[in-house]
Amino acid sequence: MDYLMGIKGPDFVMVCSDTQAAHSVISIKHDEDKIVPLDSHKMFGIAGEAGDRVNFSEFVIANVKLYALRNSTELSTSSVAHFTRGELAKALRSSPYHCNLLLAGYDEKVGPSLYWMDYLATLNKINTGGTGYGAMFVLSLFDKLWHPNLTEAEAVDMMEQGIAEVKRRLVVAPPHYIIKIIDKNGIRTVKTV
Amino acid sequence: MSRRYDSRTTIFSPEGRLYQVEYAMEAISNAGASMGMLAKDGVVLVAEKKITSKLLDSKAVGVRKEKMYKLDDHIACSVAGITADANILINICRLAAQRYYFAYQEPIPVEQLVQSVCDTKQGYTQFGGQRPFGVSILYAGWDEHYGFQLYQSDPSGNYGGWKAAAIGAGHAAATNLLKTDYKDDITLAEAVPLLVRVLSKAMDTSLAVDKVEIATLSKDPATGKVIYKQYEAPEITPLIEAANADKAAAASS
Numbered sequence: 001m002d003y004l005m006g007i008k009g010p011d012f013v014m015v016c017s018d019t020q021a022a023h024s025v026i027s028i029k030h031d032e033d034k035i036v037p038l039d040s041h042k043m044f045g046i047a048g049e050a051g052d053r054v055n056f057s058e059f060v061i062a063n064v065k066l067y068a069l070r071n072s073t074e075l076s077t078s079s080v081a082h083f084t085r086g087e088l089a090k091a092l093r094s095s096p097y098h099c100n101l102l103l104a105g106y107d108e109k110v111g112p113s114l115y116w117m118d119y120l121a122t123l124n125k126i127n128t129g130g131t132g133y134g135a136m137f138v139l140s141l142f143d144k145l146w147h148p149n150l151t152e153a154e155a156v157d158m159m160e161q162g163i164a165e166v167k168r169r170l171v172v173a174p175p176h177y178i179i180k181i182i183d184k185n186g187i188r189t190v191k192t193v
Numbered sequence: 194m195s196r197r198y199d200s201r202t203t204i205f206s207p208e209g210r211l212y213q214v215e216y217a218m219e220a221i222s223n224a225g226a227s228m229g230m231l232a233k234d235g236v237v238l239v240a241e242k243k244i245t246s247k248l249l250d251s252k253a254v255g256v257r258k259e260k261m262y263k264l265d266d267h268i269a270c271s272v273a274g275i276t277a278d279a280n281i282l283i284n285i286c287r288l289a290a291q292r293y294y295f296a297y298q299e300p301i302p303v304e305q306l307v308q309s310v311c312d313t314k315q316g317y318t319q320f321g322g323q324r325p326f327g328v329s330i331l332y333a334g335w336d337e338h339y340g341f342q343l344y345q346s347d348p349s350g351n352y353g354g355w356k357a358a359a360i361g362a363g364h365a366a367a368t369n370l371l372k373t374d375y376k377d378d379i380t381l382a383e384a385v386p387l388l389v390r391v392l393s394k395a396m397d398t399s400l401a402v403d404k405v406e407i408a409t410l411s412k413d414p415a416t417g418k419v420i421y422k423q424y425e426a427p428e429i430t431p432l433i434e435a436a437n438a439d440k441a442a443a444a445s446s
Binding site (some may be wrong): 071073076079086188 | 295296297298302304305340
């Protein structure tokens, strides 16, 4: 029931998630931020089992921070993606982390990147993508609307169209969402819906 | 009196010294020389081979390389000290490089490789009761963070980044020569013959092709890939002839 979608533009990456924390049929919290920063220019959108997603993302964030402190340099988005995938893979055949993630980042040399990871340690670099029931309705919509020279305003509009589609068609659609963006200046919240 | 504190590697002497580590460095001072120099566009390593004999099978892989080893596509090293100890450390280096690549899908930054090996070396000076490795290593590498780099590590687990360094026999004399001869904006093409000359000056005997190993680390200007090149006899000969001639001229003048 988590909704998580990402869009990569030519000089930014945008991630939208719902902000509902649910426990079976009860909505505990309406403003749970599921898009967590790793450092100034990278963030995880995390979906899946409640305990696992927080525990796993905190684990990766701590390792990323440790690396930066030890080596006086930050990891690139690509290396974080591969490291994260490796940790999911390592745990897979003993006690898997049941979470799906979007990793969004901006590197000076490479520009924006968006990575999709699932609980089976699949890793894909994508332009648009997402996880959950909501993604089912929205992936094809994004395929239609995305083009390589997307502006930030167009991406926000895409996200809002996606949210509207989910609310229209998903039986128990989350009521509230948050949209964040990363560009060369870092992470910023665009809006909450 | 110091004898009492020698047999245990992992304890201090009353004066606060680690004798086993110092003895390891002594062992290295008697081993074949290795030197390295950092240039703007690459790193050069030269070394003196101690094991030379007509009976050595020149076609067997292990013979040609006694001192220089490739640790990863972008890092190479030259060793001085106990060869068997060096082999273990080289394997540790290679494992560390590949473990990093497995985790991050990116080549290991040179200093991180040096640090991780040095952490291992330090362990042998603090716990376990095993003697330290009798090896000093010169690491030559390139990474996208700091470009070309030259590092030296010793049995204590200490390391430093250098513009030019010498280990093994004659390293003190060689270091002095390097201090006067090195210039900051030297190119690889200038550094190679310079380092060979320093090697010949620091050695008692004159150089011969089967006693010298030369390797360079540079970038292919077309592809941007890091190239590790070990010089073969036809390329080594003119360099050592020039160095021997220089030395003879200096001796007679």
